[in-house]
Amino acid sequence: MAARRKLRVATFNVNGIRTRLPHLLQWLERERPDVACLQELKAADEAFPAAEIEAAGYGALWVGQRSWNGVAVLVRDAEPVEIRRVLPGDRADEQSRYLEVAAHGIVVGCLYLPNGNPQPGPKFDYKLGWFERLLKHARSLVGCGHPVVLAGDYNVVPTDFDIYDPKHWRRDALLQPESREAYARLLAQGWTDAIRALHPEERIYTFWDYFRQHWQRNSGLRIDHLLLNPTLRPRLLQAGVDRWVRDLDKASDHAPTWIELKAEAGVRGDTAKPKADTKTAARKVATKAPAKARTKKTAVRKTAAKKVPKAAAKKTATRKPTKKPAS
């Protein structure tokens, strides 16, 4: 494994991974994120482009769903270690919106928080309920002793400074006081909103909808966030948005959003942690989960990090299908 002095962690709502695969591969090649959290795969497990991502040099875990939702974590030149593939707190929830892994010595929660529109209504209730479950789980992570980042599409515009013009969005679920209050409570646990911490005075957007030429006019919203726990916070070096990806033809409505982290203290000039350490960290965190949740960790879908496309294709073809909880 190559030595790394810095670690780049990104989140990218791809809005359909099959449609967006060329953009995804182009972005991975150009920006080389060490960890990439993806949302809105809009693809079943079997439809995940595992071979292409493996050929690009990334190990991956994913939780798919036909048509909607779906999240994945890609790790450059290594395998993510699964911690959990379900947000605890509602066994009846079948939407694929959460995946937590250990990679490169950090714990990474990849999340796709419900949009919640129209509001009020059952979808908004589901959003707030999901948020409460996230708050509860985040509380177990914030002081766990391991470096943790919670990255994803939160579907929350934290303040009026995080949108081009709140006027037209006042009734939208993304701006509701309940949504914002839940996000504020998350930060109050001790999480740091990385983009805002490093750019307190700057208008930064991560999402521009497809309507009314909002991208061309830079009428955006900041809804993709990377939250760091206090253990990880001192290592934050940079944060930004890869706006060029939003400018591509047939782009996702989101742009990749990223942070750069310093190498882990105590590891001289190299954050490439031994795999055993990562696994130990993953197990320690996983052990805190209730036994019930742990039994849900069934088969793990992953791709080898080796760049051997042919072998990858074979391996993918022979891979055991992952059991989903009976529905």
Add this chain to the structure above:
DNA sequence: ATGTCCCACCGCGTGGGA
């Protein structure tokens, strides 16, 4: 209310979701 794009299929247009 509108705008646009992605997904699926009682599939080559339409409806749901964002």
